[in-house]
Amino acid sequence: MHNATPHRQAYGVTPKSSDARRWWRDAVIYQVYVRSFLDSTGDGVGDLAGVRAGLPYLKKLGVDGVWLSPFYPSPQHDHGYDVADYLDVDPVFGDLAEFDQLTAAAHRIGVKVLLDIVPNHCSSEHPYFQEALAAGPGSPARSRFHFADGRGPDGSEPPNNWHAMFGGPAWSRVTEPDGSLGQWYLHMFTPEQPDWNWRDAGVTDYFDRVLRFWLDRGVDGFRIDVAAGLFKHPELPDSPDPQADARTRDSVNPLAWNQPEVHDVWRRWRTLCEEYTARDGRERLLVGEVSVPTAREHALYVRPDELHQAFFFDLLGAPWDADAFRKVISEAMQDIAGTGSTVTWVLNNHDQVRTVTRYGEPAPEGSGLGTARARAAALLMLALPGAAYIYQGEELGLPEVVDLPDDVLTDPIFRRTGSRARIRDGCRVPLPWSGQASPFGFTSEVEGAKLPWLPQPEWFAQYATDRALADTSSFWHLYRDGLQLRATLPQLGEGTLRWLEAPPGVLAFSRGDGLVCAVNFGPAPVAAPVPGTPLLASVTCPPGVLPGSTAAWWITDHPHV
Structure with a gap:
């Protein structure tokens, strides 16, 4: 792995001014998949106490907040996205007292806490x-x-x-x-997940109570699962193309998703959150999982009286190609930022193949090329205007685990289709923290401790957190350096972007007054757009050169280059 070359004196720049009511606009949020983060009890499943124990690690990384995957009581047919009780904690993850301790501990160190709310469906045991x-x-x-x-x-x-x-x-x-x-x-997902009927007023009132319950416990907002869902066509007619709707889990049945009435729910929830903000000046965030065909439709969800933000998945799905990335970024900036919101960028999450593998395919666990591209993509994302979400393990450069045996797979997609093509277990394997063998510090060393709920491969040892922190050339340090610069440089975070002229296969843009980001998507080195050594780079960059599959940031007096 090549060495990044940050200029650490830049970290002394005066921090950007902040408005507590607008903290979310350029925040970097870390997605915690609770059952795979850190196990405090030895049962092989991560829990809320484990998240609390990991807060110093996350603070050191430099994130602004955490998004917790569902930890509510659930039969776990879809690992918590089948909620049996929205107002409690499943005993496997802890209890409400532990949740309160976690929230208080996060707030003491300046870390926000977002909950995953699942309003489209519940558990059949609800x-x-x-x-x-x-x-x-x-x-x-x-x-x-x-x-x-x-x-x-x-x-x-x-x-x-x-x-x-x-x-x-x-x-x-x-x-x-x-x-x-x-x-x-x-049930638009599994039979164990019946869909709520949001045309029933009782459902609306019920979720008002759910939001208030958690807001009263101090949470800073909600990540909303299936935010384009909720309402179905009132007549439940046949789909004109059911085979298209069945081809992929990310497809959108226009009769079941993106119905116009859903916007009334987000206006209601925004009003409810602003009621709490009016009390203490602390803005609560609503960020939606919005899967719609175009950036223009996406923008409708983040109008000033609806969701604060919605994940923009097009960057995650873009092929490794300069023109494709430029098109996606331009459309987002035009259509979404134009609403007054900011774009919410993601490269990984708990439903997608990890970037190291995705960019390195068809190699089994990714490749050196996949690693280089994932490092470059990370710096690109952190240089874009708006907010960014990091999925746990992304900062370690974890590849996908692609060879889990059939008998350990838990994804309901596998159970219902018999196919491994779209399963999500490979990105959910418990994190490696330390040591040379499983459980790699994930599970507490107590007598009778169980193995992690999904098996960790031997090669996880080279990605363990203790190694990453000790190696200044690691993925972890690249993310930490990028986050520190993002928190201090006024050019980064919220703001404008201006494209610069660049050779084919290269993206270059300026941010604010004098910061330039360039990404070489091709395999061969090219002349760097700015002379001198970069402020931060995904691999070592000789002065005046931008190697292949590399991103770099410069500060220059001539951002028009």
Whole structure:
């Protein structure tokens, strides 16, 4: 791995001025997948106490906040995204007292806490759904969900032809209280995750109570799962192209997603959050998982009275190509930043193949090329205007674990399709913290400690956190250096971007007064756009040269170069 070359004296620059009401606009948030972060009890599953123990590590890295994956009581059919109780903590992760301790500890060191809220669907074990099953057709309890009679003379066919995102039909038939086969219910993911019916006023009121419960406990905001979902076409008609809807979990069924009524929910939630802000001046953040076809549609979710931000996934999905990246960035800046919000950039998350592997494919665990490209992409993302989210392990340069045995896979996509093509276990393997063998410091060394819930490969040893901190050329130090500069240089974070002329295969842009970022997407070195040694680079850059698969930042008196 090549050495980065930061000019550390730049860290003495006076920190950027901050407005507590606008902290989120250029924040860097670290996504904690709780069950894979750090296990404090020895049961092989990460927990809230483990997150609390890891806060000093995250503070040292330099992030502004953490987003916690769901830790609510759940049968764990989709690892917490099937919520059985939105107002408590699953015992496997701790309890409410531990959550309060975690929030207080984070706030003491200036780290925000965001919760993952799941409003599109719940667990089939949620009391409301169990009540709906017992109450029977036509009951108020069933109106909270999408129950419908089947088609055909005996009602044995689903109400429509929709497919579930994780494979199979989007409907399951229930056995009625009298023992007969009866209605069907909608689940856009798995049968264990029935979709809420947001056209029922009781659902709206229920989630108001959920948000207030956690805001009253001091959280700084919410990451909203499936934020373009919630509302379905009121008539539940057939999809004109059901096979297209079934091809990928990221496809969008226009009858089930992105319905116009969903914007009323985000206006309501924004008003609720601003009620809390009015009390103490501390702005609460709503950031949505918004999967829609275009940046222009994405922008509708971040209008001034709706969500503060929404993840912009197009950068994550862009091929390693200068023109593709420029197109994605330009559209985001034009359509999303134009609303008055800021773009929320991501390169990794708990649902996607890690960048080191994605950029290095088809090599099994990524490659040197994948590593170089992922390092360059990290500096590119941190130089863009707006906010950025880092997925745990991204700062270690972790590749995807691609060879997990079938018998350990837990992803419901695998269970429902039998295919490994789109499974997500490989990016969720518990983090390596120290040592030469599993559990690599992930699991507490107590008598009877269990193995991590997903097996860690032997090669995780070279990515362990203790090694990363000791090696100044590591991925971790590249991220830490980038975050320190981002926190101090007034040119970075929120602001403008201006493209600069660059040779084919190279992106170059200026930020504010005198900072230039350039990325060489090609394999061969090119002349650097700025003379002299970079302020920070993803690999060693000789003066005047930008190597292949490399990004670098410069401070210059001539940002028009």
